[in-house]
Amino acid sequence: MDVVVIETPQLGDRTYLVHDGSVALVIDPQRDTDRVEEAARTAGVRITHVAETHLHNDYVTGGLVLAGKLGAEYLVNAADNVSFNRSPVSDGHVLQVGRLTVRVVATPGHTHTHLAYVVREDTHDGGMEAVFSGGSLLYGSVGRTDLVSPEDTATLAHAQYSSVRKLVSSAAPEAALYPTHGFGSFCSIGPASRANASTLAEQSASNHALTDPSEEHFVAELLENITAYPAYYAHMSPLNAAGPGPADLSVPDSVDPEELGRRLGSGEWVVDLRHRIAFADDHLNGSVGFEYGNGSNFTSYLGWVIPWEQPLTLLGSRTEVEKAIRDLARIGIDSPDAAVGLEGDAGNGLSRLAPGVPHSSYPHGDWSVLLRERQPGDLVLDVRRPDEYKASHVDGAINVPVYELLRRMDGLPQARIWVHCATGYRASVAASLLDRAGRDVVLVDAKYRDAAAAGVPLSRQDSV
Template sequence: MPTIHTIETKSLGDRSYLVHDGDVAFVIDPQRDIERVLKLATDEGVRIEAIFETHIHNDYVTGGYALAQQVGAKYYVNGDDDVSFERTPIADKDVIDVGSMKVQALLTPGHTFTHLSYALLDDAEPVVFTGGSLLYGATGRPDLLGKEHAEALARHQHASAHRLASELPDETQIMPTHGFGSFCSATPTTGDSSTIGLEKKQNPALTQGEEEYVEALLAGLDVFPAYYAHMGPANASGPDASDLSPVHRADKQELRARLEAGEWLVDLRTRTAFAAGHAPGTYNIGLDGQFSTYLGWLIPWGTPVTLLGESEEQVAEAQREMTLIGIDRAAASATGGPSDWTDDELGTLTRATFADLAQVKHHREVVILDTRRKQEWDESHIEGAVHIPLHDILKRMDEVPDGELWVHCAGGYRASIASSILQAAGKTVVHVDDSFDEQARAAGLTLV
């Protein structure tokens, strides 16, 4: 049985795979920071002979082309994909020999029109790499190529799920690329592993008829990050590997000049550390959450970014994360703490709980600002709250009410980002760093 290694990219909610027979290997959907794949292959003592892309990704920049160039592997991309680089075209039902392993391409449109899944043909322990098609209890979203294609792709997705279920044994292990927090998933996924047999029991694409599935899928689609618009074109051009060389170090004077020029200075520390003290005007997008997702979603594309971290390692990690979504280089960096980044009086941010909010509402008038997404708001929200999702904060700043803002999300991370942006704009902010589902109602707040 071939050995399968999963390579997690938690900040984007994705997985890549390296599979080998002890001598040669193939890779499924590698991320742009190919050093992780190369190190794993070296540690395993195998050579990479093939790289397979399930689709032209919309949520990250691929490392497939760069990896193939570096190791001299064949780069398999659907022959019907419109790309500007040389690849080895592959089509439905093609079987590729990689060492002693056999990999069969299966056309599974839905997430895209040309999406492929790859079945590892092994009678003992069959596996299928499903990319953005069949996920754990869900499927890939069908609207990333435009709303005008969503219904057609949703119908394709239903048919593709049934194809996999009918052609592969129930014991086949499913190994998707998306679905671990990625916004490429149409709905939340279930569990951390699955099989075709289990999906037949739990996946709406396999338990519902086509019309019911399509109607529910399209009705339930939520927003997706703005940077997705740039990923398809980048991947179709054959992107280079991540440039992880150190970026320019800036002193206090340069940091001030960059801030005054309208550039983004991003504080990578935890929201707790940011609240205790930060350089005024900086934004807090902590590395302990979905840093690259929210940076890419919020920033006006092309705006220079300076990274502020506690250590060079923290800056390097943020730099790596940025390259995965096509922000190739930070403009500058600085390390240490806020007193190393500014001579101004440090800013602080008041943190509170939902219990605190319930108490203060009895004593003075405050504005409750809910920064969750629309689907979350529609499910339940605090009576009287104002709703502006995090991803809309910058473009809807003129809609933010005056007064004391108590800003919350579902758990605190997004609210910290929003609070830092609002505070930099001169607003009076309290960051509600608490669990909405567990504590809002328990605190006595009225939910509607």
């Protein structure tokens, strides 16, 4: 048995291609299925089965499209209410994929109908085993239990405690563990480790869900540590239950200058993908900055901050736009328009893309600039999550998480606003939103962990 890991770091998830050298099973494919097909071609195997551990809350699945294209069986829990034909499976179901025996294990917790898959290679000595746990048992943690409904959160937390125990007893201790979530995904909760690989035995010895002898304590701790998750999650499970279609990853023709100017003037969402400092120094008035970079924050925060199903225009280099279209397709934002022509950090193409549209800018600096130039009456705005703010914050700062800023902006005082976060990324998004609204803003482009050393007074010294 060989397991090919297909990473989606932009969402903190993994897809798996499991094969015996001839035929393969795919588990939890993302919507851009070309990556899975390329992995299968490279391995020289034919995909005969595609399986879902659950109806995903953080991305649009590519499972239905992939299975249909390849004529593969599509394994989905029989209890899931879906609008498409699938091969229904449930707890205890066993099927054969070439020399691989696949056993289905019900593991409710992350969702009511969550499944895991235990795969064993058929050999004379029993063969190796691998456990594909989806959003059940993760590396050091478990999948969050609050994505179904507030009323179900505690019940699912209790189910999660039982399910991970059932799962570790379903295979040998040395079985490799392959979760879908837990690599930066907002679907995980608790003290996730930075491990890149693990076994059931290792998790049994270190994962708090398995080492905590008290179910009540585990559940209370889990519920206490629940934090916010992206707003677009509300749309993912319904899309997956309805049966999503293929992703259109093509780059559209560039929007003509007159039309781009009209969109900016009418308040449509024009997203500039350049580096946050390049944006701060010079950008089209009315645009917002979501630095693409390596994409690790881009998808989640754009889907979280910008209202769902609003017209969207991407502004950047062709490479950035192409990557951003792929990333957004994974969360159901299809076929955004684009204005292509900004290469690298250079902003000299702005006037060519939208002649006649005024430009804007705002200052930026590190903690030393805040200390040196902040005036009485200025506001320090912390756009981190409430739990981050509660742990430690700049003296006198107020907290409005970046994902709440649009609806709470009118409540901010009319003052110069110094905006910061943990790394500068969320602050840069917030600064662009404030600038778009005509507010006087300064971007603090610095890591929060460096604030104390720079001499910034904090409410409580953090442990970093």
